[in-house]
Amino acid sequence: MKPTINGAADKRGELKARNFPSAQQEAVKGAPPTRYDGPESSYRLAFTDTDFLLREDLRPVRMQLELLKPELVQQEQHIESTIVIFGSARIVPTDVAQRLVADAASANNETALRMAQTHLSMARYYDEARHFAQLVTQKSRELATPIYVVTGGGPGIMEAGNRGAYEVGGKSIGLNIVLPHEQAPNPYITPELCFQFHYFGLRKMHFLMRSIGLVCFPGGFGTLDELFEALTLIQTGKCRRRPVLLFGRDFWTRLINFDLLVETGMISPMDVELFRFVETAQEAWDVLEAHYGFSLREDAKGDLAGQL
Template identity: 85%
Template sequence: MAKDKNGPVVKREELTARNFPTAHQEATVQPAPPSRYDGPESSYRLAFTDTDFLLREDLRPVRMQLELLKPELIQTEQKIESTIVIFGSARIVPTEVAQRLVADARSANDDTALRMAEMHLTMARYYDEARRFATIVTEKSRELATPIYVVTGGGPGIMEAGNRGAYESGGKSIGLNIVLPHEQAPNPYITPELCFQFHYFGLRKMHFLMRSIGLVCFPGGFGTLDELFEALTLIQTGKCRRRPVLLFGRDFWTRLVNFEMLVETGMISPMDLKLFRFVETADEAWDILEAQYGFELRDDAKGDLASNV
């Protein structure tokens, strides 16, 4: 504050004051266009508020850049540095749901439905393990110098279990949803400010890997296999750094993929089998990650807690 020659107090301009209005200000305070230019055929709208313009085929590179930037900038703002990715089927249901399906099938005396329901019940243990694993990650990482956050594809099934475990532990988690013809609404356990929606599969898969320190893969179908094998390919070829890849359920994975045959026929090298490990429980998975990284505790969390992390 300073006085001019006549005495009144005047406010000095700040050196860092903006020279131009922000894009947000321009977009929100735009006056109504003259009637001649307010029709759908008019090009009068600001380019960055014109959805029809942004959705043109020629603007695909811009849209791809936006899908790269939006999750990146928001996660940076939220101080998300390290993540653990949980892959797995959208079709695996919680144990209590599977039990109801079995009971309903028996009541209806429907043998076909009963066989399917019993398989749901068999696979439901993976939902429980994914939920528990996310709980362990969220609770343990509270004491770490660099917290770790669970990331899923944001949908139902194993993805829901991962976000649910973090949510029930009072932690944040990330969901990377994808627009599909018949899926998928985000599950209700994702942290809202970290719930993203993608149009491009490639950029979604890129975000799975950008901050991940480990990939935990539960049983799944085509989508899960796509995500798993793209990650393994990037690690195998040195296009991204090596990190633990944990496959839940040895019996499922070895029946699904004959890894040994790939070695025998020379399609992969014996060393490639060391790119992943089989695990059966959430505790086993966490122990491997902890042994790999020797997670560093916060200064205010050292002491008796160290043996628990």
């Protein structure tokens, strides 16, 4: 320690010293006495006791942890604004679809060929999602508040989003979910931003908490669930309005008869203005750029996103 003027040791550092050991320090202390180290013992610290934390009665605590962990990590990583990419896990890139077509044709398998041709017709959406994520990642580097791509962390369109960001040297977020058929995270997510959820509701909440825009590619039940929950929250004023872009007018208008919903009074005519159709990655970026201007000053940092 550096001596003070009067020669006494400088003990000012002790003013900030911990009064109690941290939870981590307590958790790594020595093993319990032999008599109490068995599985039937209750000696373990509550926050290190997995069996205790997984009790039915502890569900509220687990839900709180699942809310807090991604939130705190994203704060530490300075993630303030995001764009969410929704879409099917079953859409493959063009090169993969082309191989499927070639394999089915060489095997003279008509059923497999029809399926492969369908994959090929949908593959453009993988390529557009990948390109869109590249645009978001590259162009937002110039902004006061960078924008990060968020996906559900799985294959298909989700992989395309994370892959696009990865290929241009950017970070991206994956919000994976534990499923019965075990969905592993795709390999393009930034490791420190790859999260796993048990509760669908909390996962969907994290999709929206920092988002400045939602981009929805063709998908099935899961994609529709995510899209319509977001539209419902915006429609009812439970969260602020933000651009919702549906990739592929033909797909969405064949899937959902929006005109019928208006004609029968199920939604108001103004509700169809909550979203718009786009066809390309560049068009989607242009819509977002026009909506926000993307000309923030440094003193406006953080104004794009907003908590639910």
